[in-house]
Amino acid sequence: xxxxxxxxxxxxxxxxxxxxxxxxxxxxxxxxxxxxxxxxxxxxxxxxxxxxxxxxxxxxxxxxxxxxxxxxxxxxxxxxxxxxxxxxxxxxxxxxxxxxxxxxxxxxxxxxxxxxx
Amino acid sequence: xxxxxxxxxxxxxxxxxxxxxxxxxxxxxxxxxxxxxxxxxxxxxxxxxxxxxxxxxxxxxxxxxxxxxxxxxxxxxxxxxxxxxxxxxxxxxxxxxxxxxxxxxxxxxxxxxxxxxxxxxxxxxxxxxxxxxxxxxxxxxxxxxxxxxxxxxxxxxxxxxxxxxxxxxxxxxxxxxxxxxxxxxxxxxxxxxxxxxxxxxxxxxxxxxxxxxxxxxxxxxxxxxx
Numbered sequence: 001x002x003x004x005x006x007x008x009x010x011x012x013x014x015x016x017x018x019x020x021x022x023x024x025x026x027x028x029x030x031x032x033x034x035x036x037x038x039x040x041x042x043x044x045x046x047x048x049x050x051x052x053x054x055x056x057x058x059x060x061x062x063x064x065x066x067x068x069x070x071x072x073x074x075x076x077x078x079x080x081x082x083x084x085x086x087x088x089x090x091x092x093x094x095x096x097x098x099x100x101x102x103x104x105x106x107x108x109x110x111x112x113x114x115x116x117x
Numbered sequence: 118x119x120x121x122x123x124x125x126x127x128x129x130x131x132x133x134x135x136x137x138x139x140x141x142x143x144x145x146x147x148x149x150x151x152x153x154x155x156x157x158x159x160x161x162x163x164x165x166x167x168x169x170x171x172x173x174x175x176x177x178x179x180x181x182x183x184x185x186x187x188x189x190x191x192x193x194x195x196x197x198x199x200x201x202x203x204x205x206x207x208x209x210x211x212x213x214x215x216x217x218x219x220x221x222x223x224x225x226x227x228x229x230x231x232x233x234x235x236x237x238x239x240x241x242x243x244x245x246x247x248x249x250x251x252x253x254x255x256x257x258x259x260x261x262x263x264x265x266x267x268x269x270x271x272x273x274x275x276x277x278x279x280x281x282x283x284x285x286x287x288x289x290x291x292x293x294x295x296x297x298x299x300x301x302x303x304x305x306x307x308x309x310x311x312x313x314x315x316x317x318x319x320x321x322x323x324x325x326x327x328x329x330x331x332x333x334x335x336x337x338x339x340x341x342x343x
Contacts, residue, residue: 028143029150046172047151051143052180055136059188074150077143 009045013053015096016043018062018081018089027068027076028054054079062088118164119148122174129178132336133185140181144171182337189330190271194255197278200323201248204282207312207319208241208289214308215296226295233295237288244281250274272334275327279320286320289313 009016020026020034031054032047057063062085068078081089123141130137151167152160171177215221222230251274254267293313297306 027146029147047147047170048144048172048177049180051140052177052184055181055184059184074146076146
């Protein structure tokens with residue numbers, strides 16, 4: 001995503017990552033795929049930017065992580081939402097819904113703009 | 118292609134070796150999975166796409182740099198609080214020992230000891246006050262976002278606290294030397310000496326930690342830009 005949409009996405013990246021992990025423990029690649037799939041391919045962020053967000057959320061105690069070995073034998077770092085992370089997601093989600101409802105109402109009242117003749 | 122990319126990313130993160138190792142491992146797993154999932158028959162094309170999708174190493178390293186600085190700031194702030202508290206305990210224990218053993222300062226050294234004690238006391242309480250400020254800063258939520266201003270304040274406070282604490286420890290050393298000077302070596306002088314060793318080791322450790330964090334902060338500044 002570029003420009004304004006990219007900035008909007010970055011601003012909500014923590015909530016997006018927390019939401020992706022609410023489905024269950026996952027490693028970085030799976031989290032990114034989950035975000036891409038669930039957003040209908042709309043959120044196609046530079047994949048490398050998700051890892052700093054994961055580290056930051058872990059540092060804040062909202063996630064925990066551990067190394068596991070996949071059936072393929074490949075070692076992966078799996079992230080899990082902590083109780084604190086669940087609470088933070090619930091709170092951010094509530095704020096987001098209120099905000100989205102308010103903006104939706106505002107835009108609905110505006111209606112389509114007409115071009116001057 | 119992937120090893121070169123990973124090497125570059127690890128090199129950019131070399132200010133924090135543990136972080137660099139972990140990020141390299143995670144990025145490697147990610148890129149290999151991305152290549153495996155790519156339907157392209159040409160492996161090098163799949164690798165190129167995986168790397169392009171992952172992003173610029175410098176941009177990723179800059180984001181990790183901020184996280185690393187926040188962690189180091191919290192760690193150094195915690196160390197400052199612990200060392201100040203530890204030195205306070207060592208100082209109190211030494212004074213208690215002098216009281217229990219009824220070991221008083223020789224009268225001919227009383228006047229110089231009073232001056233040293235005055236400086237020592239003010240330096241120590243300054244470090245306690247600054248230590249509390251460091252702790253309060255550490256608890257602020259803004260620190261979690263890596264605001265450069267907050268980090269700058271933490272580092273400066275840690276440097277001044279360490280300086281004040283070093284003056285206090287030097288004062289303690291002088292007072293202990295005045296107290297023990299001329300006394301016959303005996304087992305009663307071991308606890309004051311041990312408490313002084315503890316103080317010196319503590320303040321030296323803190324000084325080295327602060328210097329190390331400042332050096333890392335300077336290294337990461339180039340990644341974060343102006």
